[in-house]
Amino acid sequence: xxxxxxxxxxxxxxxxxxxxxxxxxxxxxxxxxxxxxxxxxxxxxxxxxxxxxxxxxxxxxxxxxxxxxxxxxxxxxxxxxxxxxxxxxxxxxxxxxxxxxxxxxxxxxxxxxxxxxxxxxxxxxxxxxxxxxxxxxxxxxxxxxxxxxxxxxxxxxxxxxxxxxxxxxxxxxxxxxxxxxxxxxxxxxxxxxxxxxxxxxxxxxxxxxxxxxxxxxxxxxxxxxxxxxxxxxxxxxxxxxxxxxxxxxxxxxxxxxxxxxxxxxxxxxxxxxxxxxxxxxxxxxxxxxxxxxxxxxxxxxxxxxxxxxxxxxxxxxxxx
Numbered sequence: 568x569x570x571x572x573x574x575x576x577x578x579x580x581x582x583x584x585x586x587x588x589x590x591x592x593x594x595x596x597x598x599x600x601x602x603x604x605x606x607x608x609x610x611x612x613x614x615x616x617x618x619x620x621x622x623x624x625x626x627x628x629x630x631x632x633x634x635x636x637x638x639x640x641x642x643x644x645x646x647x648x649x650x651x652x653x654x655x656x657x658x659x660x661x662x663x664x665x666x667x668x669x670x671x672x673x674x675x676x677x678x679x680x681x682x683x684x685x686x687x688x689x690x691x692x693x694x695x696x697x698x699x700x701x702x703x704x705x706x707x708x709x710x711x712x713x714x715x716x717x718x719x720x721x722x723x724x725x726x727x728x729x730x731x732x733x734x735x736x737x738x739x740x741x742x743x744x745x746x747x748x749x750x751x752x753x754x755x756x757x758x759x760x761x762x763x764x765x766x767x768x769x770x771x772x773x774x775x776x777x778x779x780x781x782x783x784x785x786x787x788x789x790x791x792x793x794x795x796x797x798x799x800x801x802x803x804x805x806x807x808x809x810x811x812x813x814x815x816x817x818x819x820x821x822x823x824x825x826x827x828x829x830x831x832x833x834x835x836x837x838x839x840x841x842x843x844x845x846x847x848x849x850x851x852x853x854x855x856x857x858x859x860x861x862x863x864x865x866x867x868x869x870x871x872x873x874x875x876x877x878x879x880x881x882x883x884x885x886x887x
Contacts, residue, residue, distance in 0.1 A: 569630070571595040573615040573637040576627070585622040593653065594630040602657050605688035609699045613660030614638065619645045621673065629653040629683075631878050638662045641710075644673035651681040654877045657688065661701045669708035676711040680704060684719045684876040689750065689774075699724060702754070707731040711739035711761075715746055717883070719876030724752040729759055729784075733805050736760025736782040743768055744859075745867070745884055747875035753777070758784045758809060762853050766790050767862050767884070769871045776801050780809030787851040789814040790861035792868040795828040800842035803834035810849035811842065817864035821845050862886045 569592045570576045576591055583589045602608050615637035619625050621644045629635070629652040638658055641648050655664045664685045667675050687700035703720050704727040706713055720726055726748065730736050739761040746768045748755055753775040756763070759782040766789040770777055773796035780786045780802050788811050793799045799818075802808035818827060821844060831843045840848070866886035874882040 568592065569594050573617050573635070576617045580617065580619055580622065580625065583622060583625070586624055588624045590626045590628070592628055592630055593635065594633050595635060596632070597634040597636045599634065599636075599656055605657060605690040605699065606692035606695075608657055608659055609661070609692055609695065611659035613662050614658050616640050616662055618642055619648055620670070621645060623647045625649070626651075627653065629877055631880075639665050641665075641667045641675045641678055643670045643675065645675040646677050648675070648677075649679045649681065651679070651683060652877045652881065654684045656684075656686045658700060663701050663705050664703045665705075666702065667706035667710040667713060669710055674709035674711060676713070678710070678713045680713070680715045680718060682717045682875070682877060682879060682881050684878070685723070686721045687723045689722050689724060689752065702727055704756075706741070707735055709735075709737050709739070711737070712741075713739075714742045714744070716742075716744050717875050717881075718746045719749070719872075720746065720751065721749040722751070725754045726751050726756070727754050728757040729761060729763070730782070733759060733782055733807075736784070738762070740853075745871060745875065747771075747871050748773070754779065757781070758786060759805065760784045762851075763787070764789070764855060766859070767867050767871075768792075769867050770794070770796050770799060773797055773799060776803065778811070779803060780811055781805035782807050782809060784809035785849060785851055785853070786811045787814065788812065788816065790816060790864055790867070792817045792864040793827060793829060794868070797830050798832060798841060799829060801834070801840070803839040804836055808838050808840050812847045812849060812851045813842065813845065815861065815864070817868070818845055
């Protein structure tokens with residue numbers, strides 16, 4: 568089924584029985600150059616959000632050349648949901664580009680967010696602080712078993728959180744691999760509790776903080792490439808710190824910080840910890856349930872921008 572508007576996409580989801588399979592191809596377009604002032608766009612009332620709620624086996628895929636100025640939300644008991652090849656940017660009001668959230672004691676899970684291009688602006692708007700736009704890829708309230716892969720996320724203040732508050736810190740499992748973060752502020756991700764495997768991502772231009780592991784969470788941070796990044800691995804701004812295992816990233820020791828433009832600042836709150844000694848603070852305590860072969864960080868730096876995001880025919884990184 569092909570649709571060209573948010574309303575038509577929502578109607579197709581609403582008409583779907585809820586299981587058995589629904590594939591929606593979005594072929595609508597949007598001209599982002601018609602938004603000359605990001606601050607005016609942010610100040611608008613919240614825009615459209617298409618919801619997949621309490622339904623399963625749903626794929627939303629963008630046609631090449633498509634673009635959207637509405638958000639996507641996966642809610643409640645939705646499972647086996649795929650979103651890929653979508654371009655979503657400069658959303659009106661404070662809404663997530665792709666938000667995943669439990670509701671009414673139901674928890675979305677087994678979700679794949681793949682090859683999307685998501686962005687807003689780093690403009691500083693009067694009265695907004697750094698909250699001009701909401702998250703690009705937020706998940707909270709028990710959302711679990713999520714994979715974010717080959718997304719291009721750029722020009723945005725607070726990219727993605729796991730858990731809406733310090734009390735939202737359940738044992739969820741989330742993987743981030745082959746994502747390209749460019750010219751972003753923080754939350755790459757902000758992790759409260761749970762377990763993340765973060766590998767083969769490219770972090771290029773981070774202005775506040777990167778991977779922020781909090782509330783007893785654990786992260787395996789493996790074979791990533793960090794450059795021109797402030798506080799790329801840290802634990803700050805919560806009532807309890809989290810823990811990380813650093814494995815085979817382009818940075819291997821503090822002497823590499825100058826080479827790659829890595830800088831550190833102290834947190835404004837306590838407790839906190841930076842990876843400024845670039846050592847692991849714990850061994851990742853759970854077994855991974857999938858097989859994978861990490862690519863070399865140097866290949867991630869050289870080639871990931873060519874294959875991440877929408878419009879790449881879902882290409883994957885080749886390092887042979």
